[in-house]
Amino acid sequence: MADSSAPVLLGCDFSSSPSRRKPVVLALGRREGLRVQLTALECFDTLAAFGQWLAQPGDWVGGFDLPFGLPRELVQALGWPEDWLACMQHYRGLGRDQIRAQFAAFCRARPVGGKFAHRATDGPAGSSPSMKWVNPPVAYMLHAGVPLLLDAGAHLPGLHAGDARRVALEAYPGLLAREILARRSYKSDDRAKQTPDRLIARNDVVHALEMGQTRLGLRLKLSHAQRDALVQDASGDSLDAVLCLMQAAWAQQRHAEGDALYGLPQRFDGLEGWIVTA
Template sequence: MSSAVVFDLIGCDFSSSPSRRKPIGLALGRRDGARVQLLGLERIETLPALAQWLAQPQPWVGGFDLPFGLPRELVNTLGWPTDWRACMQHYRSFTREQIRLAFAGFCDARPVGGKFAHRATDGPAGSSPSMKWVNPPVAYMLHAGLPLLLDAGVYLPGLMPPGTGDAQRVALEAYPGLLAREVLQRRSYKSDDRAKQTPDRLIARKDLVNALELGQTRLGLRLKLSHAQRDALVQDASGDSLDAVLCLLQAAWAQQQHDQGDALYGLPPGLDTLEGWIVTAPCSASGA
């Protein structure tokens, strides 16, 4: 953790298999009213390095781009514990191959068009089922990332009872695609494939960054960037840096809700305490 940067917000673009080529991205920032200043971007190349980073006592509210829970329908069908912490401890005991076999067996028993179970948050957020193990492998992201947060002793609102975990380090499930789609609709802004890093995607990143700076989203927050930071976000064709910043803004919104008296950091009061909820996702479609 950089001692030169005084921050209290984190956005994390997570990878279940980080490397020098595809590191975990962290955006560090602070909020002043409706203005969110990006203070720095960090790259973490291993899961143990992220664990070490998270364990430090710096207070923060963080948005993490990985699922925090599994669909209740899946858990019930597999006969796994329906208490969230017990379920997550059970889940972390599996290998990735065991996860794939268990989830593939679940899917094989279901009709075409309904193979995967969904969480209540998936519809409003437009997110992939947290049991998907390919394209994207979010099941492995949950398996790799959530234990790091548990072991670091952070507090996860809506999933942990108040008073458990460190209330000074608050982790929320974020999803950058939710905020990006609000601005760009169906336009793509990123690709890891160099052949697909097109001028249209470059223009989309410019448009997205511009909208965030102007506060043109329903979050009502304005992103404050230096010229160099703006260039870095636009020029990163993988979109990883921008995704971390989108998660940072979702964390900033959650922090704002908490500062205004919301103990759940903007999560819906009726959320399923086994499945969890993506911060800033509308709750009307869930019945929450």
């Protein structure tokens, strides 16, 4: 049995425009030692419903697949506040059209091959620039997601002091999936690309997590039904939520061992943020 006094762990596969077809997916679990038990998968087809869930009383440590900050280079070029909270409050006040227009103008002024500004974490994590507004639209994910975390009173280590019993960390499922699969693809929202090879790849990811075959050193514990659900979800959303859950479990383990920053680097840019386990 997992320790019932330990905080709930959660992994979130986020969508900036959730729907019944493409919801926000939450993987809930608990850690006991080096084992992580998946207890539930929950879906939310509106941002309001997800925000209400986050705002409920309860202790948790969560890994969220959305950027928590913008590149310092971009923020300075636009003349936005360089304090993280002030920058986020300014950003949430903009509409998506305004964000796209300002970011596109920034990119137009830069040379081919270097259009986007990057955060320091993008290199080691292999993540997309948090200012991208298409493929994937992570700039809109930040715009939609971080305000929900702030409104829920969450604590973002190294960025924002909130309720220390509700800890939000920036996670990235692709970082852990690449460690297992290298360059093999395991998901697609396009039905025509939901191939047997991708199903085999999802099965390989789940097997590696169950066997503890990642540098996180944690083993995922699943029921047969949960395992089938993760492998059969061709969009990869459920599996991505579980990958974020494992990153949150690693971070919670670091904190239990005395690391106030949940495994984040001791010195990272407090405007840009950092992806946990990168």
